[in-house]
Amino acid sequence: MNKRTITASSFALALLSTVVLTSCSAETDTAASGDATGTLIVYTNSNSDGRGEWITEQASAAGLDIEIVGLGGADLANRIVAEKNNPVGDVVFGLNNMFFETLKAEEAVSAYTPAWSGEVDSTAGDAEDGVFWPLVEQAIVMAYDTNTVSAADAPTEIADLWDGDQYTGNYEVNTALGQATPQLVLAGLLAPYADEDGDLGISDDGWDQVQAYFGHGSPAVEGTDLYARLIRGEVDFGVIPSSGITSRDTEYGTVTGVISPEDGVPYVTEQIAVINGTPRQEQAEEFIDWFGSSDVQGQFAAKFAAYPVNTEARAQALPAVVELIESLPKQDIDWALTREHIGEWVEKTELEYLP
Amino acid sequence: MLRSPLVLIVALVTVWFIATFLIFPNATLLIGTFFPDGQLSFRAFEKLVSSERAMNSLWHSFLLAGTLAVTVNVVGIFIVLVTDYFAIRGARILWLGYATTLIYGGIVLAAGYNFIYGRYGFVTNAVGNWFPDIDRDWFSGYFAVVVVMTLATTTNHMLFLGSSLAKIDYQTIEAARNMGAGTLRILWRIVLPALRPMIFAVTVLTFLTGLGALTAPIVLGGTDFQTVAPMILTFSKSSSSQDLAALLAIILGLATIVLLAMMNRAEKSGVYFSVAKVATPLQKQKIPNRVTNGVVHVLAYALFVVYATPVLLIVLFSFLDSTAILRGMITWDALTLDNYATVFGTPSVLRPFIVSVVYSALASAIVVLGMLFVARVLQKYRNPVTGLLEYLLHIPWILPTILIALALVMTFDRPQALVGGQVLTGTTSLLLLAYIIVKIPFTLRLLKAAFASVPESLEDAARILGAGSMFTLRKVLFPLVIPTAAAITALNFNSLLDDYDAAVFLYHPLYQPLGIAIKASTEGENNLDSMSITFVYTVLLMIIMGLAMYLVYGRSGAATRRARRRASRN
Structure with a gap:
């Protein structure tokens, strides 16, 4: 073996060890798992609009x-x-009940009864096993601008939008079904048509509704806000x-009006839970007790226009928000069926009904 | 071949890497998806075949890929010729304009074109003022997607064909001219054939880009021209539909591999004489016919305007408030620094930039270094084993990044003997590994093409003169492929910088990469400035990427120019 081949081999070896070393060196900063002290990792989808920074502070x-x-x-x-x-994470909050049902079924979250459990309606969370607990409630509404569509002209039922051709192409449908809100819309559409004998637990009428909803709608435009489309007259509802x-x-x-159907609109409840197997169980529980308390939830609601489930925190929520939410009846959705x-x-929708 | 320790080590490392990171995790994931109860399930296949929408999308993706394979070659070769081969006035300015696609892409690029030609775009508005009856949706569907993607994917041509062109033996061209061949004939019979290995390589890449087209069809495709990538994305995020995502991705991947095999055969059957053995640098050719010359100039500058406008607009938009952009009304009052203030006002805004720069630089350097050896061995020793290894290294092309990332998380969440009993999930190394993995096929493809255009006689000469294999590799072969390798490094770096798909599952909570940070700052129900903030980040990314390209090109480009000047003086 001459000198150069040795150089060659050692160079290749060095490359190999880079890969191996990066694997090993990673051991030193596994802050995420293994030790019971250190920073608590909080997983959330509710960190935008400055919420994340506010909570951390x-x-x-x-x-x-x-x-x-x-x-x-x-x-x-x-x-x-x-x-x-x-x-890797210790606590998760902000996901809706549908996602939390999945996490629970996968045993990815574990039960803990927070100190504030008495201040919330336990049926809004996991009443059965107390694995996850409710924080904030939201309604998913069909909105329009009363400057262009007067409340008197707006349909009273959402289904009027795709019943007949009057509103065809005039309301926005979000086709990104991988996201939470479009999934909730779908769940809301199908909820009244639950039928054990139907396809995937839904009667044919239900699927006709989905087909008509997407068929008559105007697909959302990536990167363009619904309200931008409302004010330039592309669509009137969304x-x-x-x-x-x-x-x-x-x-x-704009001055937003919402369609308030007789059967109500879908509501989602954002939840909180400890991630199963965290080494920082104690800190995780401490965080949940703190974050869900009426005081913190009240401040959060006032700052971010949220509607807290914690009844004592509601006093601090913005009056406009409370008024809107309390004017909209809650649609009856079978969440167990939906999650399943x-x-x-x-x-099915993606394969058969999307435009 | 196994007698050389270099080859032996490269082979061992490659086999280990393929087994550990390409086959093991992905096979586990795929077996779980397609054999849910230990039985092969045809569910996914049946679902797809019976879905008209899936079949249509799939057809659209193939149509797009096939179209792009032609259009991108036409535009790409034209660009390379006007910047590097023909004597065109202001070729350097033109180069800069065409090079803008190097520093931005994805949603911003599609949105940029949409703001110009789309329903509410400037051009449409301006034309609409004169002819109120025009169809405002003229720029949508298949046509719009093809136009935008053609312009957006000429990057590979610019970099790799450009560098192949520079290596052409100028004496052959002079000889041909002396024998009376015309400009067109020289181009057709000498220049283009010499570029064939690289044209094949970039065609495969273009085809793959077309198959995977995501943002351009979403933004511009309308309801008539949706491709399959958005569907794959939706399905890969739902555990019950992952088999569909995997199947669709495998169909696209296999199509690419088939094309790759065809190109490999064509590459083998060809003989490439014209690569320079003596350093006579290419001299720019004058177009003798005055009319043709004029037409080529006009075309080149028209293309320049089309390329450069979206970039200028994006820079302008980053200084506008978002309602002005959405309304399409731009006035002096709408100009603002607020977007920049928002971005830089976020605490620790710089950290994700640093994290991503480090990750991207490490990953692109490691992958290029590693693949230099691998491509060399694959190129030199052609037998069934190396052939198989080469195809196995293309596995990352067959699966979407999201599934690769998921497979990694789920495989390395327990001690694995293959990596010395380490747990990699939750560590900083897993994302680096993923970045290396996803960049392997692209890097290998182009490096192999680069090695293919190096004449064997050079190597023979080195051996006869008594050079060892490493010495030959280091002093003779590497210098010839270094321009390509540098370009690949820069491209890999740029494309990893704002990655989201791999990072979302793999990033370490304390080291948030840029793609995640951008998404976080542009998402949110009350975030109305998301598009403006995306533009700000794009401008910042353009600066970093431009800097990366300058480090690679500005300097090596200057070196070649110096060499050219020296040669012309002699």
């Missing part, structure tokens, strides 16, 4: 050292399930979570 003032990991709802739920054998209305009315000069089938519903 407030927690730090309360003596809690946390790091927020913010991801979109579906991505976050998938990540927690994928990591369940070696959890779905939005209730917490987004106030800021848009200020920004776009939502994946298949999304798949």
Whole structure:
């Protein structure tokens, strides 16, 4: 073996060891797992609009050292399930009940009864086993701008939009079914048509509704806000979570009206739970007790136009928000059925009904 | 071949890497998806075949890929010729304009074109003022997607064909001219054939890009021209539909591999004489016919305007408030620094930039270094084993990044003997590994093409003169492929910088990469400035990416120019 081949071999070896070393060196900063002290990793999809920073600051003032990991709802739920054998996060909050049902079924979250459990309606969370607990409630509404469509002209039932051709192409439908809100819209559409003998637990009439809903709608435009489309007259109606209305009315000069059907609108409840297998169980529980308390939830509600489930915190919520939410009846949705089938519903819709 | 320790080590490392990181995790995931109860399930296949929408989307993806394979070659070769081969006035300015696609892409690029030609775009508005009856949706569907993606994916041509062109033996061209061949004939019979290995390689890449097209069809495709990538994305996020995502992705991946095999055969059957053995640098050719010359100039500058406008607009938009952008009304009052204030006002805004720069730089350097050896061995020793290894290294092309990432998390969440009993999930190394993995096929493809255009006689000469294999590799072969390798490194770096798909499942909570940070700051129900903030981040990314390209090109480009000047002086 001459000198150069030795150089060659050692170079290749060095490359190999780079790969191996990066694997090993990683051991030193597994802050995420293994030790019971250190920063508490909080997983959430509710960190945008400055919420993440606010929570981190407030927690730090309360003596809690946390790091927020913010991801979109579906991505976050998938990540927690994928990591369940070696959890990286310690607490998760903000996902809706549908996602939490999945996490519970996958045993990715574990039961803990928070100190504030008496202040919330336990049926809004996991009444059976107390695995996850409710924080904030939102309505998913069909909104319009009363400057262009008067309340008297607006349909009274959402289904009027696709019943006949009057509103064809005039309401926005979100076709990104991997996201949480479009999934909830789908669940709301199908809920009245639950039928054990039907396809995927839904009668044919239900699927006709889905077909008509997407068939008559105008698909959402990636990167263009619903309200931008409303004010330039592209569409007159569109779905939005209730917490987004106030800021848009200020920004776009709209006066939002919502269709309030007799059977109600879908509500979602954002929840909180300890991630199963965390080494920082105690800190995780401490964080949950702090974050869900009426005081913190009240401040959070006042700052971010949220509607807290914690009844004592509601006093601090914005009056406009309380008024809107309390004017909208809650649609009766079988969440157990929805969780069981939502994946298949999304798949069927994606394959057969999307435009 | 096994007598050389270099080859032996490269082979061992490659086999270990393929087994550990390419086959093991993905096979586990795929077996779980397609054999849910230990039985092969045809569910996914049946679902897809019976879905008209899935079949249509799939057809659209193939149509797009096939179209792009032609259009991108036409535009790409034209660009390379006007910047590097023909004597065109202001070729350097033109180069800069065409090079803008190097520093941005994805949603911003599609949105940029949409803001110009779309329903509410400037051009449409301006034309609409004169002719109120025009169809405002003229720029949508198949046509719009093809136009935008053609312009957006000429990057590979610019970099790799450009560098192949520079290596052409100028004496052959002069000889041909002396024998009376015309400009067109020289181009057709000498220049283009010499570029064939690289044209094949970039065609495969273009085809793959077309198959995986995501944002351009979403933004511009309308309801008539949706492709399959958005569907794959939706399905791969739902555990009950992952088999559909995997199947669709495998169909696209196999199509690419088939094309790759065809190109490999064509590459083998060809003989490439014209690569320079003597350093006579290429001299720019004048177009003798005045009319043709004029037409080529006009075309080149028209293309320049089309390329450069979206970039200028994006820079402008980053200084506008978002309602002005959405309303399409731009006035002096709407100009603002607020978007930048929002981005830089976020605490620790710089950290994700640093994290991503480090990750991307490490990953792109490691993958290029590793693949230099692998491509060399694969190129030199052609037998069934190396052939198989080569195809196995293309596994990352067959699966969507999201599934690769999921497979990694789920495989390495327990001690694995293959990596010395380490648990990799939750560590900082897993994301680096994922980045290396997803960049392997692209890197290998282009490096192999680069090695293919190096004449064997050079190596023979080195051996006869008594050089060892490493010495030959280091002093003779590497210098010839270094320009390509540098370009690949820069491209890999740029494309990893704002990655989201791999990071979302793999990033370490304390080291948030840029893609996640951008998404976080542009998402949210009350975040009305999301598009403006995306533009700000794009501008910042453009600066970093431009810097990366300058480090690679500005300097090596200057070196070649110096060499050219020296040669012309002699």
